[in-house]
Amino acid sequence: MKNNLAIIISKDTINAANAGPEGGVRIAGNETQGLVGVWKLLTAMPHAKELTGERSIESRSVKDFGTKCLQSMIVYLSLSRSNIDSRVSAGFLASRLLFVTSCFSPMASFSNSPLPNAVETSRSKYKDLTARFVKWLSCRADDMNIASLDELDGVTESKSVPLNHTKTKNSKGRRKKASTPTLPQKSPLPTAITVGLLVKLAGKMQVFSIRGYLPFFHQSLVLKMTNSKVPEAVFTILDQIIDLRVQVGSFYSRQWPLTPELVQSNRRHQYFIDSLRKIRDLLHSCPTSRPDNALVKLDQFMSLLGLEDNSNATTSSSAPILDEDWLPDNLKGKTSKKDARPQKSDRPLQEFALLADDDNGTDEAEMLAWMLFHDFAHLREHLRDVWEQYHRKEITLVTASFLTTQSVEIVKEMEEDFAQVFPGKAEYLDIVKVMFRWSPSLDIRSVVMKLVMEMDSSMRDFTMGRAFHALWQFGLTLQAGNVPCPKPGFFPTFHPEDDRSSMDDEQLHCEDLAIFMPHLAEVAMQCKLSQTEEGRKTRESDGTTVDEHALVRDMRTFIIKRSRPTPLHLIFQWAIYRDIVLVNRKELNRPLDELHEFARKIVSSAKDWMNDYDSRFYTYNDVDSVRQSIRDFIDRVESFVLTDRLGSWKRKNDIVNLAPYQLWHYNPWACGAALYSLLLIVHHCTVQVLNSTGYLGSVVHLYHALRVHERIQDPWPQMDQLLDIVKECAFDDHLPEKGQCLASFWGFMGGDPTTSDADSTTGFTSSGYGTGVLPKDYGGSLPGRLSEDHQYRLTDGLIAELFPHASDGVVAKRSRAGPSSRQLRFGGKRCDTFGLLKTLQRRIESDLKNTALGLDLFAAQRMALSILRRWVNRTKEEFIGCFGPRYVERPGQICFLPGYLLGCMEKFEEYKGRHPSSSIRPELVERIVREAVISLQEGKDDLNKSLEGGARMFYLSN
Incomplete structure (x- = not known):
């Protein structure tokens, strides 16, 4: 079995396994061949037939075969425990073998891996919170009797713990002090705890309670934790974990009828929530008072048993604030002389995780999918509130549009994060199949029918089913290289004056199609125009035109593929578009009027400056190139904003134009994006004039x-x-x-x-710099060098401009030479999505009214x-x-x-x-x-x- 040896079993190996997760179980060479070697090894053992059940492995999948091998190995080791090593428990070996099992499961990637971005999601928050709790629980194993794997696996001390019989006389016949019977070391909790182990832990607590041993158990716990307390932050973390699971569990009640698979999943889900609550109740009875000698420096909290990590790993912004309660006195300065590896309290947070096992693996995948859509729903709700503020004239159109664009960028990062968990399975169809336990072979038409016809209105809105349906139905009208040219009556007509609250499901569905379909056709027409020679020249001249900042750019991929709406953030964009239209349905002409008013104002002011231009006062300054830029800018505004460019192109090609400025007429988001683009361009030009x-x-x-x-x-x-x-x-x-x-x-x-x-x-x-009135990148705190690039993506530079007075340890310092390119982390923590959006809103509103950006x-x-x-x-x-x-x-x-x-x-x-x-x-x-x-x-x-x-x-x- 050269290069294929999968498991090496010996006393030395098992002793090495106790030192850390590196030993004990090791996969080497080809995984499948290695497991074949394990199978041969098992069949040669006593009780082999009872353990394996069969000798042929051809019919087994790698995952099932590997799981069977490992389960058989665990049982065999527990039966032959006395012949191997009395210090090894079946539970300990099971925890070590979990890493092998995870290699054959898609759930292996559910460990606490850091996000590649600075945005906090429900998944990252959940993984971070569970990792912190597992780290705390593992570090407190020495102080709490409940943390032994031997007890959790049901192995009694009378059978598995032999006592050492000691002599009372030495070799010379002299009497000596009798030694205390030696007890075997209990198996510590691993850094990766499965859901099943936590459920067993809760069940063990319940058994103590039923048998009346709970008071004695608590008394023993008090004695063990004299100098070690359960801090309040542990309860905060447990409450947040339970709250996240409860939010996901609430989605089950919104589905009707429930399939048998979902019923079982819901039961397991609720059982796990109940187990967490039992653990919390038990910990709540433990001492929480602060010891007298608990005054320790903050850096010691970071390294000793604090839930705050002391590594460079990304951590959650939702972590509780540290205080002295995190530090147990009996662990201050405590180091292991026998083990050179660092204590668990000093090990990085990403080594700790709460893993799924058995059926919980499917539940976990389903839960993470629900969490993703939960984030989408909350983000949409926040954006609806933003646009309602615009409707009430509390914020500007630029602010509402800018926050919408940044929210789409946040969704893209969430999508990338989910794609790391499910490689190749981050499309909308794959995710909803996981959420509802639908068959992976279900075709797109069947999925659409289930989303649109079999769900109530709240669930359709939650899953963005109508947006997906509209995109899919519109894709069926596309032909290779062509887009539909709708005539009046081709699509349903949207009537903004109607009362949506009085409509039934069929009427709501019809109105949604009336919102989606005409604008989908208009956006597709703009994509078609962009591919013409005229459109390509425009895009090459200024990077992007002012009428392509919302919806259009991401539509090109879908128009090319046509078969299925992708990517996921495109569906989110169109769901947001519908929300914006519904919020502003009574004043849908207002955004376009504001855009045209702004454009006319800029053109008028620029022309007045050009008319008053006196070369005598600009002779010795380089303004000629700026003047040409201003002329080009005036021409662009008059050609692309104050003129219906797409409508003119339609007339040239004998295409019916249903309404003037139709691309912007029912799209407040696009109007605000175009307005902001013009604002950045004119600001860049005028700052150059002032500096010259x-x-x-x-x-x-x-x-x-x-x-x-x-x-x-x-x-x-x-x-x-x-x-x-x-x-x-x-x-x-x-x-x-x-x-x-x-x-x-x-x-x-x-x-x-x-x-x-x-x-x-x-x-x-x-x-x-230091000369002239404004630096080149000036514009208040918002755009900075963004004004030269006309980019919208949420970048480190943008955040650095938003927090110019923050220290370098929090964000990159603002620099006259431009924002730093260093990767942004908010003090090592992920940025809360809604906190960031609210900060953006405040700063943009302030910048537009109190800085040179809006001047x-x-x-x-x-x-x-x-x-x-x-x-x-x-x-x-x-x-x-x-x-x-x-x-x-x-x-x-x-x-x-x-x-x-x-x-x-x-x-x-x-x-x-x-x-x-x-x-x-x-x-x-x-x-x-x-x-x-x-x-x-x-x-x-x-x-x-x-x-x-x-x-x-x-x-x-x-």
């Missing part, structure tokens, strides 16, 4: 300096808001006080802050330049008299003039002494200051008039 001139930053510095020197008394809320927006980059996040304004200004403009000498400043430059920077640039030009035109003679004609005659350099004024205001004598040839006089400086105040006041009046006329300082403000 410095006019806005110059005016903001002038305004703040005059206010600090008490030359401006009346408040100007809009300018104060601008000051707050640019404070971080223009003032290094610190507004200067009186006497520091000069140094702050020259530091901002790129000059030497230690001198007020004008000759030291060669001219404005935008090549580095009309075209208007701000025009206002700043207008103020400087008025000021210079009125004080030209005074400036020439004080500073010479150098900068007054160079219009592109007027942004430096506030610095010379501040030099005379804060360091008049020093500046006059360094320029003896100049004719600086206090009355000239005072006149320049007075005209600066007047110019700022006129700019304020102009802005107020514009706002009163309907203009907006922020694009999305009410």
Whole structure:
């Protein structure tokens, strides 16, 4: 049996097995051939016929054959225990052989493997919680009599524990102290505990209770746990585990009628929940008071018996907070001299797991599938609430759309995580077959019939059955290379004014099809347009068009395959689309109106800036390329947003257009995505303009300096808001006080802050940060460099921008050179999905209304330049008299003039002494200051008039 030896049995091997999971049982070489060797080994043993039942293995599958071999081995070892080693229990060997069994089972991947992403799911939470409980239970085995595998397997000490008979005299006849009878070591709990072992544990507790031994058992437990307590966090973890299982169990009651398989699964499921509750009740009777000497440092909690892991493994954000209760005194500083391997308390969390066994394996797969759809349902519920907030005008369209897009990205990560558990079985059809115990050979038509016809409305909504049915039915209308061209009446008509609550099931089904089918055809038409020469040119020019940010991109794969709706997140997207339409059914025209209003506002503001463009004030700055980008942007908005591009293409090809802007007409999500895309593009262009001139930053510095020197008394809320927006980059996040304004200004403009000498400043430059009004990636905390890439995927950079002040140990630091590329972990914990979405919502709403992202920077640039030009035109003679004609005659350099004024205001004598040839006089400086105040006041009046006329300082403000 060279290279095929499967199991090696000897006393030394069994002793090595007690040292850890590496020994005792080992699969080597080819697994099937190795098991053949095991079979031959078993048939040569006593009681072989009773154990194996047959000698032929040709008819057995690998999994069944392996399980039979291992079960036979366990029984044989228990019968021949005295001939092998008295320290070995059948339960211990069974726990070791579990790892072999798992190699032949698809449930092997259900161990506590970390997610490849930072999003917490119900599965990751459940696995993390169970691993923490198993780790705690395994570490407390020495303190609790209930944790012995010997007892759980029903092996009594009288039969399996021989006593050592000791002599009372030595060889010289002298009397010696009698030694205590030696008891064999009990088998410790393994790091991987099966569901069956936990059920046995609960059953053992029940037996003690029935026989009246529970008080004695508790008393023994108290004696054993004098210095070791059950912390409150253990009960918190058990409650969360039970709650998750109960939530999954509640789904059984929503299915009717229940199949026999589901009835049995539900019974096992409820039995396991009851067992967990029994364990919790017993632990609740154990001491929980804190010992007097339990004050220990936090790092000791991390390494000694805490449920918090001390490794780099990903952990759940739902873990209870640590306190001193986690640390038992009798384990502080305790190390094993005989075993070089680390204690269980020091071993990483991913080594611990609650595994499934026997029929529980199928139950576990079913439970994980239910958990996945449970997450989908909660995410859809959260998004419905988000869109209801938009409907009530509590949040903007951009916020609702952005959160929807990010939720789809979260679903994609959940889908990838589930695909790791079920390789090749993460499609919708495969998952629902597992959930409902349907035959794997069931065809798609039968699955659709069961989902749509045999389930009630709540279960259809939970499983997204209607969305799947609509996609499948639409796929049947597709032909190779062609999409349907519906005419009026081809699909059911959606009537938003109808009352959905008064409809029966048939009417609800008809309305759902009326929501899905016309828009499916429109999206397919857009996919077809994108494949034309015109569409390809558009996509190649700017990466993605503004009308393809929702639903369209993921539809291409389905249109190509046609046979079955894939991937899973595509079904989720269309289920969300239906939810959005139903929430906004009374105002479905509002999102499109907001998009068009925003587009017209941007185009108008950009054209006004282009018309006011004076090359004299931009001669020495690189704005020409930006001007071309702005022209292209105006053309794109007018061609793709303010014009029904898809409708025009239909008319060219003699295709009926059912309604103008039909692609966006009933799709608020797409309208918000297009709006956000336009917002990022225009923001990127205007920031480049501002960085290339410095006019806005110059005016903001002038305004703040005059206010600090008490030359401006009346408040100007809009300018104060601008000051707050640019404070971080223009003032290094610190507004200067009186006497520091000069140094702050020259530091901002790129000059030497230690001198007020004008000759030291060669001219404005935008090549580095700290110069200009805004950094290249500025936009508040939200987009950062996302504005240049127009990407929506939830990235580390986005999160880093959301938490710019967090330490490097929590998230990547915000950097002027761009977000860090390091993998994101929230302090080693997964990010709670709904916590993240709520944080995103708060920050986006704040950014759109309080940062430069939503600010009309075209208007701000025009206002700043207008103020400087008025000021210079009125004080030209005074400036020439004080500073010479150098900068007054160079219009592109007027942004430096506030610095010379501040030099005379804060360091008049020093500046006059360094320029003896100049004719600086206090009355000239005072006149320049007075005209600066007047110019700022006129700019304020102009802005107020514009706002009163309907203009907006922020694009999305009410």
